[in-house]
Amino acid sequence: MSDVLLQAENVGIRFGGLQALEALDLTVRDKELCCIIGPNGAGKSTFLNVLTGTLRPTSGSVRFRGRDIAGLPLHRIARLGIARKFQIPSVFPSLSVEDNLKVARWGAPSPVRPVAELLELVALTNRAATLAGELAHGQKQWLEIGMALAIEPRLLLLDEPTAGMTPQETLATAEMLLRLKGEFSIVAVEHDIRFVRALNCETLVLHQGRRLRSGPFHDIETDEMVRDVYLGRR
């Protein structure tokens, strides 16, 4: 099991009286793509916060390449090779697209891809000099993915990467991720089923802070229980 990159074991977190997550396990292997899905309030973002070390679980552990990352400062986690794209696009609005990518590269311990290649990857070459605050919503999301790529991550965590995107942009994003798949591990939290279907990867379904199902997406999609949860029957 030497190719295990991220291992979450028996993760539970409690906010006061609310058990937000309970007994969750997740293993991400090197260069693997996987998705975490679930209805609103299932604990997806909370779980992602635990995986990035921003939230310390009340029970269980999260190890990145064998090292416990709970409670490490943000910039240290970034330098371990974990990149994160936030749910709300959080680019730097007063900097140009190019400067956004430069700031991202400067933070990396050993950046490889030049800015021009990053611009190309996220389809923003002709917007390089535009202030990031003036980009369209979908383009901001792509810029964020580009910034996450700039730090040459071992693991890329995406929090609802397609939130607010048009169906075409959603599919373009899925294609972008599939192109990057062989280079590093990607964990995407999503509730847009079209996007997850396009990725067609290992999927973990959360419901009320617990694991409901996990497995390849085509098995999940046909699962009665998952359908019930998504349709709100339970």
Add this chain to the structure above:
Amino acid sequence: MIARDRNWLLIFVVCVALAILYPFIADGYQLTVIRDALIFGLFAASLDFFWGRTGILCFGHAAFFGIGGYIMALVTLNDAIPFASLLGLAGAVAGAAFVAAIIGYFLFFGGIRGSYFTIVTLAMGVICQQAAVSWSSVTGGDSGLIGIPPIEFDVAGLPVDLSQDLPSYIFVSAIVAVAVLALWSISRGRWGTVLTAIQDNEVRAAALGHNAPLRLLVTFVLSAAIAGLAGALYVCMAGLVAPDLSGLLLSTEVIVWVAVGGRGTLLGPVLGAIFIQRAQQTISSFNPSLWPLLLGCVFVVIVFVLPDGILSIYARLKSLFKGRRRAQ
């Protein structure tokens, strides 16, 4: 961006040229007035380097000015210390930087930002002024210390004596020009870009691997060091140091100078300091109680009409004419 840099350099060169030409038309007294105003201009630029680039307002910046001044005074008034002027300058810079490092460490790494930072630094300024008043065996209390000698040192065996008007004017102008140019080149490059990113979204910058608290701390320390240098220069030129130099009034005035000159431009605050002090002298000679009233009004008008300071008038007019042309 490149055009903006070119414009800045152009204005800088014009200012330096004016500073070089001024001694030919001004008498000794006028030179000392501009010299002192330039020192306060340096002080304003030091605040702008921090406030303009991080968006965090320090409301006690005079504390560093005062610390620099008192250290300079204590070192140069002590006959036992050799090379007193140079050691005093170095000590003033180091002392202000040290205090900023201690206070800044706890604030930045403790996650104190925004108005909370402003309030804590406000208290810091008040504490410094109170310490200067109360610790009278060292600081001379309310009346401060007098008889501080002018700066003198040797350059390659040649003595430099700044007791005369013209040499001290040249010395101060050169220091201000070099310091402003240095601060500008720091703040426009990689350092400044990352600071802008931190100002936009600190958590995001940290998630990209930037040690945001450390970068803010270093910027704050550098800003305080320059403020300390300005304080040290001032007490040597004025010949005295008093608790007012670290007081709330000066902390407020420096904020007005930066706001009037244009936050984030470094050169604007220097001009703002000179401009406002000239106005203060003219108006006070007319009627002393008129000045505070006018200062307040000018500040309010600037904030409403020219929020980017007086240097932005040109850009504003340009965009106004562009808008007119498009409308036609």
